[in-house]
Amino acid sequence: MVVEKEGSIEIGGQSLYTKSWLPDGPAKAKLVFIHGFSDHISRYHTFFSALAARGIAVHGFDQRGWGRSVRKPADKGLTGPTSQVLADMAAFITPHLPASPADPPVFVMGHSMGGGQVLTLACHPSYQDSLVRRVRGWLLESPFIGFSPEEQPNALKVFAGRLAGKVLPHFQLKHEIPPEHLSRDPAVVRSIAEDKLMHHTGTLEGLAGLLDRAAALARGEVRPLPGGALRSLWMSHGTADKTTWFQASKKYFDECTGEVKDREFKAYEGWYHELHADGPDSELFFRDVGDWILARCDGDPEAKL
Template identity: 80%
Template structure:
């Protein structure tokens, strides 16, 4: 049995929606999850319940500007700059970090835009000692490290958007990601098109921050810090992803993650963007994530080190 709980979390006076999936039994690990662009925590189907059924508690939030954290139309996409995005994630993750050696280990995972955010946080010098060192492992699902060829905006559009963002940072702009590019499952595609919480609206400031984070990752300017604070990294990406680019993720993994002692890249041949909702085969993805987390929990047990 899996226990689902909804709530709110206050970040500097700003309240966001939260949801948790808890095991009906001992908690072996905690997973903090960060969703993607225009997404929300209610769209991950059997993924979170499958992890909770294996003893992995899942905690996530609808990020500022997205999902049920939007109270009025002017809130849509109002994420703030990258510094605010990182501070929000850190504020949510920190209370879950282990306070004693016997506490369950914590893992952090991000999907798509959330994957790029999580990777940026894990590589940020400002958070190495206070947060990154205390997270057992980091996982990225289809991370936004580069646009797929189908979604690549023109250089002129990017330049005009950046200039306009300096003048009108909270100006809202629609960026529609085609539902049929996200999943091969017709029922998922239909549900995305009908989901009123997926508003596809960003602010110029938020979109500029997203582009800047992605460019910095793609160029290798943001990478794991020397010293081993980022101990373990798992990356999963579908080879036929039409939203974020498989090649960019693989290039980043091959060229920029050498400081991570425990790392794994998993290519899902022929899969689309939402590995968690790409048809019946998504259960393979559920198992892969759960196995990777639990293997590190087992490796950390005192008897495993004898």
């Protein structure tokens, strides 16, 4: 039996919606999850329920500007700059970190835009000792490190948007990803098209921050730091992803993660963007994520590196 709990957290003067999926019994591990663009945490229900059934407690929140954290139209996509995005994530993760060796280990995972955010946080110098070193492992699902060829934006449009963003940072702009590019499952495609919480709206400031984070990762300017604070990394991507680019993720993993002692790249052949919702095959993804987390929960964590 899985227990679901809704709530809220006050971060930076704003109330953000939270939800947890808890095992029926003591948790073996905790997973803090960061969702993607125009997304919300409730869309991962099947995935999180499968993890909770294996003893992994999952905690997530609708990020500033997204999902049920939007209270009025002006809130849509109002994420703030990257510094705000990282501070929000850190503020949500920190209360879940273990207070003693007896507490279950904590893992952090991000999908798509959230994957790029999680990787940026894990590599940020300011958070190494206070947060990164206290997280047992980091997981990335289809992280946004580069656009797929199908989603590559027009360079002139990006340039004009950046100029306008300096004058009107909160100006809202629609960017809708075709639902059929996200999943091979027709039922999931329909649910995305009908989901009123997926508003596909960003601000010029937020979209610029999104592009800047991805570009910094793609250029290798943001990478795990020497010293081993980021101990374990699992990166996953579908080879047929039509939204974020498989090749960008693989290149980053091969060229930029050498400082991580325990690392793995998992390619899902022919899968689309939402590995957690790509049809019946997604049960394999659930199992892979659960196996990776649980393998790092028993005994001395350092002994598994």
